[in-house]
Amino acid sequence: MDIPEPIVTVRNLSKIYAQGEIQVTALNQISLTIAAGEFLTLMGPSGSGKSTLLHIIAGVDRPTSGECLVQGVDVTQLNESELADWRNQNVGFVFQTFNLIPVLTAFENVELPLLLTRLGSAQRRRQVEAVLDLVGLSDRMHHLPRQLSGGQEQRVAIARALVTDPKLVVADEPTGNLDSRSAQEVLGLLQSLSRPAGKTVIMVTHDPKAAAFGSRSIHLEKGELTR
Amino acid sequence: MTLSSFILKNALRNRRRLALSISSVAASLFLLITLQIALRELTNPISDEGSTLRIIVRNKVSLGQPLPARQRQVLEKIPGVAAVSPFTFYGGLYKGDEKFTSFAQFAVDPLRTRELLADARIPQEQYEAWVASQTSCILGRMTAERYGLKVGDRVQFTGQIYPCDLDLTIAGIYQGTADDRNLMFHQKYLDELLGNPGTVGTWWVRAASIAEAPLVTERINRAFANSSAEVRAESERAFVLGFVSMWANIKTLIGGISVVVVFALLLVTVSTMSMAIRERFRELAILKALGFRRRELFAFILAESFGLALAGALLGAGGAWVVFHQLDIQKLTNGLFVMFEVTPRMMGLAFSVAALLGVLAALGPMLTVVRTSVVEGLKTLD
Ligand SMILES: Nc1ncnc2c1ncn2[C@@H]1O[C@H](COP(=O)(O)OP(=O)(O)OP(=O)(O)O)[C@@H](O)[C@H]1O
Ligand SMILES: [Mg+2]
Numbered sequence: 001m002d003i004p005e006p007i008v009t010v011r012n013l014s015k016i017y018a019q020g021e022i023q024v025t026a027l028n029q030i031s032l033t034i035a036a037g038e039f040l041t042l043m044g045p046s047g048s049g050k051s052t053l054l055h056i057i058a059g060v061d062r063p064t065s066g067e068c069l070v071q072g073v074d075v076t077q078l079n080e081s082e083l084a085d086w087r088n089q090n091v092g093f094v095f096q097t098f099n100l101i102p103v104l105t106a107f108e109n110v111e112l113p114l115l116l117t118r119l120g121s122a123q124r125r126r127q128v129e130a131v132l133d134l135v136g137l138s139d140r141m142h143h144l145p146r147q148l149s150g151g152q153e154q155r156v157a158i159a160r161a162l163v164t165d166p167k168l169v170v171a172d173e174p175t176g177n178l179d180s181r182s183a184q185e186v187l188g189l190l191q192s193l194s195r196p197a198g199k200t201v202i203m204v205t206h207d208p209k210a211a212a213f214g215s216r217s218i219h220l221e222k223g224e225l226t227r
Numbered sequence: 228m229t230l231s232s233f234i235l236k237n238a239l240r241n242r243r244r245l246a247l248s249i250s251s252v253a254a255s256l257f258l259l260i261t262l263q264i265a266l267r268e269l270t271n272p273i274s275d276e277g278s279t280l281r282i283i284v285r286n287k288v289s290l291g292q293p294l295p296a297r298q299r300q301v302l303e304k305i306p307g308v309a310a311v312s313p314f315t316f317y318g319g320l321y322k323g324d325e326k327f328t329s330f331a332q333f334a335v336d337p338l339r340t341r342e343l344l345a346d347a348r349i350p351q352e353q354y355e356a357w358v359a360s361q362t363s364c365i366l367g368r369m370t371a372e373r374y375g376l377k378v379g380d381r382v383q384f385t386g387q388i389y390p391c392d393l394d395l396t397i398a399g400i401y402q403g404t405a406d407d408r409n410l411m412f413h414q415k416y417l418d419e420l421l422g423n424p425g426t427v428g429t430w431w432v433r434a435a436s437i438a439e440a441p442l443v444t445e446r447i448n449r450a451f452a453n454s455s456a457e458v459r460a461e462s463e464r465a466f467v468l469g470f471v472s473m474w475a476n477i478k479t480l481i482g483g484i485s486v487v488v489v490f491a492l493l494l495v496t497v498s499t500m501s502m503a504i505r506e507r508f509r510e511l512a513i514l515k516a517l518g519f520r521r522r523e524l525f526a527f528i529l530a531e532s533f534g535l536a537l538a539g540a541l542l543g544a545g546g547a548w549v550v551f552h553q554l555d556i557q558k559l560t561n562g563l564f565v566m567f568e569v570t571p572r573m574m575g576l577a578f579s580v581a582a583l584l585g586v587l588a589a590l591g592p593m594l595t596v597v598r599t600s601v602v603e604g605l606k607t608l609d
Contacts, residue, residue, distance in 0.1 A: 060601035088518020
C-alpha cells in the first residue's frame, strides 16, 4: 500500500486576533497533514476557525505563529508579491457567494487568472473552453453572471479555479447559497476533481451531507481540531 | 480578453455615472480654458515694435479734451520725432449697427500714416487713392471681412461724440498691423464738417528709434509744460496698458475662479473614482486572491482614473478649441474681445490639470488596495 505524499503540512499553527485588551484565538496550535488527491472537508460550528485555516493554507491570510508548508513551500514566509504569484499558479478558489465579475462573461471570468500567465490568446481559449466543458457549461460561455443560475455561476467559479491547473482547490461553503440539486452537482464536480484528476480539494462546510462527498473530514471547535 | 479590455469593461460598467463624470470634467476644463483666454485677452496688450515706437499725445486734463492743431509745428521740431499726425477718435455709430460699433474710426493725416503704421500693408494704388480723395477712408481687413465691405463701398457713420455724420468711400483695405480693425479717414474732412475748429483729439507721434522713444516722450511733455494746453505723452503701449490696469482686479478674480474650478474638478473625479472602486471592493479582493498583484491593481485604477480625466480633457479642451475657432467672438462680445484664441499653453494647462486629477483621484483607491487584505475584502458585502 502506497502512502500518498502530503501536499499540505500544517505545524503548530495559531491565529490570534488582538482587539484592544481582548484576544480572540481563532486557531490554537493546529497541526495537520493533507495528502495529495484528498478531498478534505472542514467542519465545525460557526466561529470555530474553519475559514481562517482555509485562508492561511491558501495563502491569503497569515498566521500569528506556526508554519504551513504546501508542496514543500512555507507559504507563511513568502512576501506579498511572491504569494500572489504562488496563488495564481497553485491555488484555485471557490467561494460561497460565487464572486464572479459581473461585467465579464462566463468565458472572460474563467480567462481572468490566465491573463497573469504568459499564455497566448489561442492557448488561453483552449484552456478556458476545456474547463467550461468539464463543468458542463460549454453552451453558456458568453452569458453574463446575471444570466446564469446560482448553480451555473458556481460551476463557472469552479472552472475559474481550475483553469490554471492548480494542485490545490479550496472551497469555503461552496454550496451554502445553492438549492440541493445544484449543490449535488457542485459537490459531484469537486469530488471528481480529487481522486480521478489528482487535485487536492479542501472544502469548508456546515452540511454533513456535503461532507459525505469528501474522502476525509476533520472537525474544528474553538480553534482546535477535535477529531 | 486582454488586460486593457478588462480595464475598459470595468470603467464602462456604470455608463451613466461615467458619462456624467466625463461631462463634468469636460465642462470644468472648458470653463478653465475660457477663463484663461479671457484673462489673456484682457491683460495682454498688443505689443510690437510699432507700438513701442508710437507715442500718443493727449490733453493732460483728460482724454476727452481736444488739443490745438497748432501744436503740430512744435511737435515736428522736437528732436527724435520722425512723424506727426492728428489722431482723433471719431467714435461714430456705423450705419446698420444698433447700439455699438465695435471698430474705431480715427481721423488722421493720410500722408503720415505710412510712417506711423509701418507694418500696415496696403496696395500702393489704394493708398494713393485714399490720399487723393478727402472723403475716402481705409479700413482694416478684419472689419472689412466682418461686414463684407470692399474697396469702392460707401460707409456711413452717425456722430456720437462730434455733431456731424460721416459719409465715406472705402479707398483701400489694409492688413498686417497687430489689430486690423480700425477705419482711418482724413482729419481735414472732419475739420471741414465741424467748421474748422482748429483742434484735434490726440497726436500720434512716431519716434525715430526705440532707444529714443522714452526721451521723445519726455521732450514732448516738457515742450508744452505751462502752455494753455498741457499734454501727456506716453507710448502707445503704456496708453493701452492704462486701460488694461482697470482689469487688474479682474485678473485676480479670474485667477481665483480658475482655482475653484480646478478644486471642484478634483472633488468630482476623486468622488467618482472612490465610488467606482468602493463598489468593487470585494472584486479587488477576488482579483488579489486569483493572483493579481498590487501593482497590477494599481495599474487598473490608474488607467481608469486617467482614462476618465483624459476623456474629459479631450472633450472639454478639444471642445473649447473647436468652439473658439468657429465662434465670432468679436461679434458676440460687441468687440470687447477681438478673438478668443486657444493657445497651446492653455491646452497644455488643461491636459496637465487632467493628468494631475487622474493621479490624485487614483491615490485614495490605491491606498485602499494596499490596506485591505483578501480576507477583509471577502468579508465585505456586495
Ligand atoms: N478580523 C477579525 N478580527 C477579530 N476576530 C476575528 C477576525 N476574523 C475572524 N475573527 C474571529 O476568529 C474566529 C474564527 O473565525 P472564522 O471566520 O475562521 O470562523 P468560521 O469557522 O469560518 O465561522 P463560520 O462558519 O461562521 O464562517 C471567530 O471567533 C471570529 O470572531
Ligand atoms: Mg467561515
